[in-house]
Amino acid sequence: MIYIFDIDGTLTPSRNPINPVFKTFFQHFVKNNRVWLVTGSDKDKTIEQLGIDIWSSVERAYQCAGNQLYMNGGELIREHKFELPTEYENLLDKFLIQSHFGIRTGNHIEKRLGLTNFSIVGRNCNQKQRDEYYKWDTEFQERKDMVECLNRMYPNIEAAIGGQISIDIYAKGKNKSQILDDIHRWDNNYEFFGDHLQPGGNDYPVLERAELENKTEGNSYHSVTCWEDTFEILKSKV
DSSP states (O other), X not given: OEEEEOOBTTTBSTTSXXXXXXXXXXXXXXXXXXXXXXXXXXXXXXXXXXXXXXXXXXXXXXXGGGTEEEETTTEEXXXXXXXXXXXXXXHHHHHHHHOOOOOOOSOOXXXXXXXXXXXSSOTTOOHHHHHHHXXXXXXXXXXXXXXXXXXXXXXXXXXXXXXXXXXXXXXXXXXXXXXXXXXXXXXOOEEEEESOOSTTBXXXXXXXXXXXTTOOTTOEEEEOSSHHXXXXXXXXXX
């Protein structure tokens, strides 16, 4: 069995370090189980949240929605690059101008290897501003509307809700479901944990593709709302 984890909102509070008690538990879990990570964040952000000890101990770390794969304690195995078209980026700038949310902190369009991350409030926000945007977006569904608009206008590029404040944008099919290429090659069974398994979320492509390919049998998908949910599920497995 392979245990596959999103990070933000699944193993850690969004964009924050892992809880110390859970970290001690998870370190032991990683030593005794096959663990894969799959996140929209890059390597440095993941290490900042989980620590180098956990990151280098997992069997596989899929960064930037699977567009970078690290194995063997930190060896880069493969990567897929992606350049956002100018007209697409111009549309993001238009969203930024038109949004009714009143706070802007900078770093609104963050280009990572294989994906672009877009945030109205900006990735330079503090935790209070992050929470304010998340609460506002939960009521007004701004990110959902932006994702639907972008996917309708650009069918060869995917956008999906990620974390508390942003959307992830990547080439069609270059989402988290890329992990299934490696799993299906050897017919491994797995349990997947994510906090955005709903349609439009950046974890959803894993479940969607598995269903389309009739690969759900023997596998589990845990839709969690926070790291505490994940902790409770894992405690029942040791």
